[in-house]
Amino acid sequence: MSGTSPRLKKSPPSPDALASLGEIAGLSVTPELYLKFQRLIHQESGIWLGDSRAALLCGRLSRRLRELKLSSLDQYYDVVLDPSQHEERIAMIDAITTNETRFFRDPRHFEFLEARAVPRWRSEAQQGLRPKKMRLWSAGCSSGEEPYSLAMLLARHLPAEQGWDVTILATDLSTRMLAHSRTGIYSITKAVDIPEPLLKDYMLKGIGQQSGHMKVTPQIQQMVEFRKLNLNRDPFPQDGLFDAILCRNVLIYFDAQARQNTLERLIRCLARTGILFVGQAENLSSFTPRLRSLVPAAYARDGEHSVY
Numbered sequence: 622m623s624g625t626s627p628r629l630k631k632s633p634p635s636p637d638a639l640a641s642l643g644e645i646a647g648l649s650v651t652p653e654l655y656l657k658f659q660r661l662i663h664q665e666s667g668i669w670l671g672d673s674r675a676a677l678l679c680g681r682l683s684r685r686l687r688e689l690k691l692s693s694l695d696q697y698y699d700v701v702l703d704p705s706q707h708e709e710r711i712a713m714i715d716a717i718t719t720n721e722t723r724f725f726r727d728p729r730h731f732e733f734l735e736a737r738a739v740p741r742w743r744s745e746a747q748q749g750l751r752p753k754k755m756r757l758w759s760a761g762c763s764s765g766e767e768p769y770s771l772a773m774l775l776a777r778h779l780p781a782e783q784g785w786d787v788t789i790l791a792t793d794l795s796t797r798m799l800a801h802s803r804t805g806i807y808s809i810t811k812a813v814d815i816p817e818p819l820l821k822d823y824m825l826k827g828i829g830q831q832s833g834h835m836k837v838t839p840q841i842q843q844m845v846e847f848r849k850l851n852l853n854r855d856p857f858p859q860d861g862l863f864d865a866i867l868c869r870n871v872l873i874y875f876d877a878q879a880r881q882n883t884l885e886r887l888i889r890c891l892a893r894t895g896i897l898f899v900g901q902a903e904n905l906s907s908f909t910p911r912l913r914s915l916v917p918a919a920y921a922r923d924g925e926h927s928v929y
C-alpha cells in the first residue's frame with residue numbers, strides 16, 4: 622500500500638502495473654475496475670492502494686468472493702456498492718488492512734515511557750500538579766498487543782494500589798481485529814516479545830485445551846476499553862484529552878490528505894503535556910512547527926512547556 626495522493630490518480634493504472642493479475646487466486650481486475658476499488662477503499666478507510674497493489678486486492682478479496690459464491694471482482698464490486706451492504710464494506714476493509722503487530726513493538730517507545738514519562742508523571746502527581754488519573758489511546762490497535770503492552774507496563778509502574786487510575790482506549794476499524802483483541806488470548810509463541818517480569822505477572826499460561834496459548838490477566842483486560850473507530854470517518858473521543866496517543870503503523874497506509882487530517886485531529890486530542898507516538902516509517906516533517914521530536918517517532922506538542 623502506498624501513501625501517494627489519490628488526487629494525482631485521475632486515470633486508471635497502466636496495464637503493466639497489473640500485468641500478473643490473471644494468476645492471483647484465479648481472479649483478475651481490469652485497470653478501470655482497480656481504480657474503482659482504489660476509490661471505494663479510500664472513501665471507506667482513507668487507505669490508498671498503490672497501483673502496484675492489484676495482486677494484493679485479488680489475493681485478499683478472494684476469500685470473500687468464495688464465501689459469497691461470487692466468481693468475479695466485477696460482481697463483488699456491485700455488491701459492496703449497494704448502500705444496504707454496509708457490513709460487506711466493513712468485511713472488505715477488514716480483508717484489505719494489514720494487521721501485523723507485536724507486543725512491545727518498537728521497544729524504544731516503551732523504554733521512553735518507562736524511563737522518562739512515568740517518572741515525570743509520578744513526580745507531578747506527588748507535587749499535586751496532576752491527578753493520578755492517566756488516559757492513553759492506542760489508535761489502530763489491531764489485535765490488541767499494543768494496548769495490552771501499555772497496560773502491563775503502566776500496571777507495573779503506576780499501580781492501582783498506589784491510587785493510580787490508568788485507562789487505555791484501544792480503537793480500530795476492523796471488527797475482526799477488535800473481536801480478537803477483546804478475548805485477550807494469544808499464541809504462546811508471542812511470549813518472547815514480553816519482558817519476563819511482566820509476562821510472569823500479567824499473562825496466564827493456558828493448560829489442557831488452552832495449551833499453546835496465553836491470556837492477559839483480568840486486571841490488565843479491565844484497563845483497556847476496545848471501541849470501533851474509523852480514523853477517517855468517525856468523531857474522535859470527546860470525553861477528555863489523552864496523556865499519550867499511539868498511532869503507529871497506521872498513517873503509512875493513508876494518502877497524504879487523510880494523514881494530515883488525522884494528525885491534526887490527533888494533536889487536538891492530546892493533553893498539554895501529552896506525547897504522540899507514530900510508526901518509525903511515518904514522517905511527520907510537515908508537522909514540525911506543531912510537534913517537537915522527543916525520541917525517534919515520539920513527539921510533544923510544540924510551544925508547550927517542555928517537561929520531558
Ligand SMILES: C[S@@+](CC[C@H](N)C(=O)[O-])C[C@H]1O[C@@H](n2cnc3c(N)ncnc32)[C@H](O)[C@@H]1O
Binds near residue numbers: 666667720726762
Ligand atoms: C499494521 S497495524 C498496526 C498495529 C499497531 N498500532 C502496531 O503498530 O503494532 C494497522 C492497523 O490500523 C488499522 N487501520 C487501518 N486504517 C484504519 C482507519 N481508517 N481507522 C482505524 N484503524 C485503521 C488496521 O485495521 C490495522 O489493525
